[in-house]
Amino acid sequence: MSHILALDQGTSSSRSIVFDERGHIVAMAQREFRQIYPQPGWVEHDPMEIWESQWATARQALAEAGLEARQLRAIGITNQRETTVVWNRRTGEPLHRAIVWQDRRAEGICSAWREAGLEPQVRQRTGLRLDPYFSASKLRWLLDHVPAVREAATRGELAFGTVDSWLLWQLTGGRVHATDVTNASRTLMYNLAQGGWDEALVQALGLPPEALPEVHPSSHLFGETEAHLLGAPVPVAGMAGDQQAALFGQAGFGPGIAKNTYGTGCFMLMHTGGLAQASTHGLVTTAAAAAPGQGPQFALEGSVFIGGAVVQWLRDGLRAISASSEVQALAESVPDAGGVMFVPAFTGLGAPYWDTEARGTIVGLSRGSTVAHIARAALESIAFQSAALLQAMSQDVVAAGGERVSELRVDGGASVNDLLMQFQADLLGIPVVRPAVVETTALGAAYLAGLATGVWDGPEALAGQWRVERRFEPTLPREQARERMARWDQAVRQAMAG
Numbered sequence: 001m002s003h004i005l006a007l008d009q010g011t012s013s014s015r016s017i018v019f020d021e022r023g024h025i026v027a028m029a030q031r032e033f034r035q036i037y038p039q040p041g042w043v044e045h046d047p048m049e050i051w052e053s054q055w056a057t058a059r060q061a062l063a064e065a066g067l068e069a070r071q072l073r074a075i076g077i078t079n080q081r082e083t084t085v086v087w088n089r090r091t092g093e094p095l096h097r098a099i100v101w102q103d104r105r106a107e108g109i110c111s112a113w114r115e116a117g118l119e120p121q122v123r124q125r126t127g128l129r130l131d132p133y134f135s136a137s138k139l140r141w142l143l144d145h146v147p148a149v150r151e152a153a154t155r156g157e158l159a160f161g162t163v164d165s166w167l168l169w170q171l172t173g174g175r176v177h178a179t180d181v182t183n184a185s186r187t188l189m190y191n192l193a194q195g196g197w198d199e200a201l202v203q204a205l206g207l208p209p210e211a212l213p214e215v216h217p218s219s220h221l222f223g224e225t226e227a228h229l230l231g232a233p234v235p236v237a238g239m240a241g242d243q244q245a246a247l248f249g250q251a252g253f254g255p256g257i258a259k260n261t262y263g264t265g266c267f268m269l270m271h272t273g274g275l276a277q278a279s280t281h282g283l284v285t286t287a288a289a290a291a292p293g294q295g296p297q298f299a300l301e302g303s304v305f306i307g308g309a310v311v312q313w314l315r316d317g318l319r320a321i322s323a324s325s326e327v328q329a330l331a332e333s334v335p336d337a338g339g340v341m342f343v344p345a346f347t348g349l350g351a352p353y354w355d356t357e358a359r360g361t362i363v364g365l366s367r368g369s370t371v372a373h374i375a376r377a378a379l380e381s382i383a384f385q386s387a388a389l390l391q392a393m394s395q396d397v398v399a400a401g402g403e404r405v406s407e408l409r410v411d412g413g414a415s416v417n418d419l420l421m422q423f424q425a426d427l428l429g430i431p432v433v434r435p436a437v438v439e440t441t442a443l444g445a446a447y448l449a450g451l452a453t454g455v456w457d458g459p460e461a462l463a464g465q466w467r468v469e470r471r472f473e474p475t476l477p478r479e480q481a482r483e484r485m486a487r488w489d490q491a492v493r494q495a496m497a498g
């Protein structure tokens with residue numbers, strides 16, 4: 001039996017999972033690490049904590065699987081995307097804490113770029129928008145504010161990377177500085193149509209091209225780990241950003257397949273095949289992970305900043321529940337939200353609205369409203385935001401003469417909530433499908449690594465491994481679903497107004 005180790009470096013924890021060749025989980029280890037909030041709107045991680053927590057879970061998962069490193073066929077890496085790490089390529093020393101994707105400090109840099117008229121070329125070349133979410137503005141902030149970063153750049157010693165590159169650098173003992181197309185496509189510097197760093201754009205953004213990693217396909221032999229780290233060298237043969245890896249792990253290998261991950265935020269991706277389709281409805285275009293021989297693949301993506309995090313707010317902010325798992329029972333204790341609408345725009349609104357100024361809003365309260373109605377409205381807000389993404393995707397797809405999505409594949413921590421999944425199906429009017437293996441992110445990374453090392457011949461062999469655990473069929477009449485969406489849109493307008 002062949003085994004693959006997937007390293008899943010997420011925003012709040014590092015996880016390592018050993019899979020066998022049937023895609024079954026053999027062992028898993030997880031470790032949380034520090035979230036650092038130096039100022040409101042800023043979020044940082046310590047790059048050494050990222051690496052050490054990841055390395056520790058890799059050793060632990062191997063031990064729990066009862067395997068030695070030499071018995072592994074390959075390692076696949078998947079990671080929180082956009083998060084920006086800078087280090088000295090001569091000494092290997094990090095030059096600053098990692099600036100996390102959620103961090104909004106580069107807003108001023110983005111507005112200056114917008115004022116300089118860069119937005120149209122950024123959109124056209126990278127498929128993204130000028131938003132501090134993406135890496136380039138974070139790198140520029142580091143160059144502008146941290147003398148050590150600027151000096152390293154002047155000496156040609158600066159290395160920039162997203163978290164995949166940083167882990168690969170550590171795993172290979174500083175021998176390999178590389179990334180994959182999916183991570184590169186989240187930096188604002190990658191040219192989707194040409195496939196590679198966009199030198200003219202990198203120059204226009206005032207960034208040093210020699211600091212960038214080499215870009216390779218996601219299923220590729222990136223390098224071998226240093227023998228002493230795990231006990232034997234192991235090929236690193238797959239790398240992808242976590243949302244693209246999840247699409248791959250959901251057997252999203254070709255056009256028309258859509259998945260939504262319900263974690264802290266929600267990330268919906270729809271595969272568009274070999275076509276890098278531009279969105280005219282507030283989504284971004286991104287590289288999808290591809291199997292060897294498939295050629296470049298793309299997806300439309302929408303990100304919701306506050307998804308499952310609204311349940312954390314019910315727990316920690318409102319103290320309405322003491323554990324996230326209690327939210328379903330509280331919400332089900334009332335037949336509906338009683339007219340309450342909750343827009344959790346705590347940090348502004350992401351796709352498809354893109355409004356940094358919007359703030360959390362609860363409307364429709366009456367004398368009869370209780371905390372149960374608010375909890376129900378909070379859960380519903382996750383589904384409303386996701387429905388707005390799917391609506392935008394359908395509009396884009398139909399405008400390009402394509403087919404609407406026929407079902408939504410789901411995963412992530414909040415996808416265990418049956419009430420939420422049923423409401424999602426009701427709003428969308430299409431089935432919502434939850435697979436048996438919900439660790440789709442790590443599975444996708446394992447698939448990419450296994451495909452590059454001959455564990456599987458091609459995506460056809462993997463499509464057969466995808467199994468449905470539960471299918472939620474829509475039951476709400478479409479007219480009622482439309483009315484509810486209209487009320488949601490109205491509540492969003494109120495959140496955006498103030």
Ligand SMILES: Nc1ncnc2c1ncn2[C@@H]1O[C@H](COP(=O)(O)OP(=O)(O)O)[C@@H](O)[C@H]1O
Pocket residue numbers: 010011012013262263264265307308309310311312324325326327328412413414416417
């Ligand atoms: N039963 C539940 N119902 C709704 N949300 C839940 C439930 N259990 C966990 N969550 C939410 O899921 C999120 C965690 O999901 P996870 O996929 O681990 O997130 P991440 O990868 O972003 O850290 C948290 O925001 C939590 O509030």
Ligand SMILES: O=P(O)(O)OC[C@H](O)CO
Pocket residue numbers: 009010011012079080081082101241242243263264265
């Ligand atoms: O680490 P996660 O699962 O919260 O995912 C973060 C995303 O990749 C950010 O774009």
